[in-house]
Amino acid sequence: xxxxIIITILLLVVKQIYSxxxxxxxxxxxxxxxxxxxxxxxxxxxxxxxxxxxxxxxNNISTKNIQLFARGQEQYIYIHGESDDIFNANDYIEFFxxxxxxxxxxxxxxxxxxxxxPYLSLINDTIYYYLTWNTSTNNxxxxxxxxxxxxxxxxxxxxxxxxxxxxxxxxxxxxxxMGAWYNVAEGWAAxxxxxxxxxSYSIVSDNYANVxxxxxxxxxxxxASNAQYTxxxxxxxxxxxxxxxxxxxxxxxxxxxxxxxxxxxxxxxxSQWLLQSxxxxxxxxxxxxxxxxxxxxxxxxxxxxxxxSFDLVNSTISNKIxxxxxLQNSGNLVLWDYQNHKKINTYYENGKYKALIPNGIAPVRxxxxxxxxxxxxxxxxxxxxxxxxHNSEKADYIIITHSKLNSGATQYANYRNQTGYxxxxxxxxxxxxxxxxxxxxxxxAIRNFIYHYHNENPNLIKHIFIIGKAxxxxxxxxxxxxxxxxxxxxxxxxxxxxxxxxxxxxxKPAYSIGRLAATTNTDVTIYLNKVIQHExxxxxxxxxxxxx
Numbered sequence: 001x002x003x004x005i006i007i008t009i010l011l012l013v014v015k016q017i018y019s020x021x022x023x024x025x026x027x028x029x030x031x032x033x034x035x036x037x038x039x040x041x042x043x044x045x046x047x048x049x050x051x052x053x054x055x056x057x058x059n060n061i062s063t064k065n066i067q068l069f070a071r072g073q074e075q076y077i078y079i080h081g082e083s084d085d086i087f088n089a090n091d092y093i094e095f096f097x098x099x100x101x102x103x104x105x106x107x108x109x110x111x112x113x114x115x116x117x118p119y120l121s122l123i124n125d126t127i128y129y130y131l132t133w134n135t136s137t138n139n140x141x142x143x144x145x146x147x148x149x150x151x152x153x154x155x156x157x158x159x160x161x162x163x164x165x166x167x168x169x170x171x172x173x174x175x176x177x178m179g180a181w182y183n184v185a186e187g188w189a190a191x192x193x194x195x196x197x198x199x200s201y202s203i204v205s206d207n208y209a210n211v212x213x214x215x216x217x218x219x220x221x222x223x224a225s226n227a228q229y230t231x232x233x234x235x236x237x238x239x240x241x242x243x244x245x246x247x248x249x250x251x252x253x254x255x256x257x258x259x260x261x262x263x264x265x266x267x268x269x270x271s272q273w274l275l276q277s278x279x280x281x282x283x284x285x286x287x288x289x290x291x292x293x294x295x296x297x298x299x300x301x302x303x304x305x306x307x308x309s310f311d312l313v314n315s316t317i318s319n320k321i322x323x324x325x326x327l328q329n330s331g332n333l334v335l336w337d338y339q340n341h342k343k344i345n346t347y348y349e350n351g352k353y354k355a356l357i358p359n360g361i362a363p364v365r366x367x368x369x370x371x372x373x374x375x376x377x378x379x380x381x382x383x384x385x386x387x388x389x390h391n392s393e394k395a396d397y398i399i400i401t402h403s404k405l406n407s408g409a410t411q412y413a414n415y416r417n418q419t420g421y422x423x424x425x426x427x428x429x430x431x432x433x434x435x436x437x438x439x440x441x442x443x444x445a446i447r448n449f450i451y452h453y454h455n456e457n458p459n460l461i462k463h464i465f466i467i468g469k470a471x472x473x474x475x476x477x478x479x480x481x482x483x484x485x486x487x488x489x490x491x492x493x494x495x496x497x498x499x500x501x502x503x504x505x506x507x508k509p510a511y512s513i514g515r516l517a518a519t520t521n522t523d524v525t526i527y528l529n530k531v532i533q534h535e536x537x538x539x540x541x542x543x544x545x546x547x548x
Contacts, residue, residue, distance in 0.1 A: 022452040023444075024434035026072045027385050028134070034382040035438065036129040038070075038097040042307050043334055043369040044377045046093040046131070054379035056131070058087045064137040068095055069130040071437045076140045076341040093131075096338040096367060097375070100127035100439055107444055108491070110181035110504070116222055116256055116291045117187050119168045121439070123473050128438025131379065142336070142343045147356045150347075153322040160209035161310040161323070162363065163299035167203045167273070168292040173474045174224045177254040180492040180499055185222040185254040185289075188477070192224050192287040193275045200274050201290055205267040207300045214262040215297035217241060221275065222256040225287035236278035237288050242271050250281070256291075267297055302326045306373035311363035321364065325353040332371040339365035386430055388449070389456050395424030396460050398453065400446060401467040402428050402487045408524025409467045415528060419535070421462065428468070428488050441476060441483070443491040446500050450511070466497060466515040467524060487519065 027033075034054050038044065051058045063082045068075040081091035100121050106112035108122065169190035176186030193199040219239065227234045233252035240246065246261065273293055277286040299310065301324055315321045325346075327333070333353045335344040340360030346353045346368075357364060386392075397416050401409040406425065413423035428445065432438060435452070436445035446466075454461055468487030472495045476483040491499040498509040518524045 022435060022448045023072060023437060024385075024448075024452070026069055026074070027434055028132075029385055029387045029391070031132045031134060032382040032384055033069075033433070034131040035380040035433070036097075036131060036377050037126050037380070038129055039099055039126040040097075040375065041099045041309075042097060042373075042375050043336060043367060044095050044097045044375045046095075046377045046379060048087055048089055048091055050377060050379045051087070054381050056379065056382065061133050062137065063087055063091075064139065065133040065135060066093065067132050067134060067139045068093070069132070070097070070127065074140050075129070076142045076338075078142045078144070078343050082141075094334075094343070094374075095129070096336050097129060097377075098127075100125055104437070104439070104442075104444065105182075105187075108182045109186075110179060110183055114182070114184040114256060115187070116185065116189070116220055117168060119166050119292050119294075120170055120188055122182070122187060122477070123442050124439055124477075126440070128433065130433075130438070132382075140341070142341045145342050145344045145356065145358060147320070148345070148347050148354075150322060150354050150356065153318055153320050153356055156315040156318040156320060157322045157324065158301070158312060158315075160211050160213065160298040160300060161312055161366075162213075162296060163308075163310050165204050165295045165297075166292065167201055167290075167294075170478065173477075174222070174289060175493055176222075176224075177226075180494060180496045182493060183254070184256055185224060186493065187291065189222075189289045189291045192289045193277045194225075194288075195277050195279045195283075195286050198274060198276045199290070200272055201293065203271050203273065203293060203295050204269070205271040205295055205297060206269040206304075207302045208267040209298040209300045210266060211298050213298045214264050215267065215295065217246070217261045217263060218259070218294040218296075219246070219273075220256060220258045220291040220293075221247075222289050222291055223251070223254055223287065224289050225285045226253050227283040227285050229281060229283050231281055234281060234283045235286050235288060236281055238276040238278055239290070240272075240274040240276075242268065243274075267295075271295060300326075303368075304328060307367070307369040309365065309367045311365050312357065314359040314362050314364065319359050321357045321359065323355050323357060325355070325368065326351065327353060327370070329370050333368055334371055334374060335366060335368045337364055337366050339363070385434055386427070388424065388426055388430070389453050392424055393422065394457055394460060395422045396462040397421035397423040398426060398450070398461060398464045399423055399467060400426045400428055400431070400464065400488060405467050405487065405518060405521055405524060408518065408521035408528070412465075412467065412524060412528050412531075415532065441473065441486055441489045443489045443500060446489070447491075450501055454510075461511050464501060464511055464513040466513070467518055468515075469517040469519050470495065470497075470515070485519070488515075490515075 068077050078094040102118045105122050106115040170188035171190050177183040223235050233250045236250045238248050275290050277288050333346045344355045346355045409425050413425050416423045431445035431449050432440050435448035436442040466488050470490035471482050471486040476486045501509045501511045
């Protein structure tokens with residue numbers, strides 16, 4: 001009883017810290033949602049045919065009622081031809097989509113600050129966007145900017161923009177320090193440097209604009225070994241950028257080094273990073289890794305890519321920024337200011353795309369795409385979300401499984417109901433959508449759901465049972481076979497289901513949890529029959545005579 005009181009107090013503290021935010025606050029359970037996978041950042045279009053193929057009831061709803069959600073927030077969209085309130089054959093929905101990255105991975109680490117890569121997810125590149133509709137006519141729409149009075153704004157012609165280039169890799173997984181949680185120096189990266197084995201890395205830095213604006217460097221290095229040592233440490237790291245020494249440091253153990261620098265000077269078309277492990281500490285090995293690097297620099301308006309993001313500073317002499325984009329293309333150019341929710345019309349003249357972009361929240365973040373490089377969105381069939389926390393019969397035995405194992409899980413739940421429990425079968429795919437923003441295989445979906453269920457139904461849960469095989473995220477990240485075989489995810493390295501229900505900073509799980517690593521309903525049935533046989537046989541005579 002005392003343990004339950006302590007757990008309840010701890011969970012109430014967590015509830016207050018996170019302001020009761022579990023991830024599914026955006027869901028309206030009376031609305032139907034159509035998932036759109038987004039694996040690359042860029043401008044997306046949803047055609048009428050894609051909506052029809054998915055079963056979206058486009059003929060019987062107002063276009064003004066359409067909504068799009070991602071990462072728990074309604075997104076600003078553009079609907080071509082929306083003014084007549086009819087979705088015609090050539091109409092489409094357009095939106096700016098951002099692929100999944102390492103933003104939420106910090107929540108997987110024992111110390112959130114230990115995340116080694118904000119640009120690359122440990123789990124998955126794909127995140128789902130959710131298309132739905134309501135009865136409102138005031139849903140979020142971008143503002144279309146049609147001004148083409150370029151002569152009037154000639155004095156505010158921008159001479160440069162800021163462009164971000166990043167380096168990251170996932171060719172090798174590093175396990176970092178001991179412990180089941182994701183820990184410091186754990187994550188995906190590329191080849192490591194070692195004693196007498198430096199590593200170089202390239203990053204594009206083309207079309208540098210020679211203006212009096214510094215460029216910015218961000219980088220994260222970490223150690224990937226922990227050899228015995230007797231001196232100052234077991235790592236001596238040197239990092240160079242275009243032959244300029246950025247850091248020279250000695251340290252010990254597993255550690256992450258993250259820095260942001262501002263530098264002046266020009267840049268070559270390709271910049272080089274060089275990572276060295278200096279051989280002066282008399283250790284057997286000194287493995288060091290460049291996890292990620294970011295270069296943010298002034299760039300001309302000469303571009304070669306069919307799609308590209310760039311940032312602008314606000315004009316100080318007018319209310320709009322005049323830009324002329326040089327691009328080896330004469331097709332239609334679609335331009336968004338996704339920071340300030342505007343779609344900017346462009347005008348092609350004399351080999352340049354001209355546009356007038358209103359001042360806004362700085363920096364003004366823009367993205368262009370040549371029309372034939374716009375991503376054509378795939379729309380999956382719609383579904384309603386289940387409110388397991390409020391609408392279901394209150395349960396003390398939670399079974400989390402996959403729809404492919406639903407019949408076996410339901411049989412098991414029925415048996416548990418006969419043994420004094422009240423069971424609830426929960427679909428892991430629903431949890432990804434509601435509690436992990438549509439990031440499949442993310443164990444945060446389970447954790448957030450369990451905490452939500454507990455906080456709304458204190459002291460009710462007695463057991464949590466997972467039905468479905470798990471494979472560690474390190475194995476499924478680059479392997480499609482392992483990915484499909486991971487039915488319900490687990491947590492940590494080495495993986496442990498207990499971490500799904502262990503509060504941060506605690507050593508013991510808050511609830512009883514177990515797993516049946518089933519891959520078929522037959523597996524579940526066989527297990528259930530053995531459970532029934534075992535529980536109905538009672539204690540045998542020979543068991544009473546065993547000495548302890």
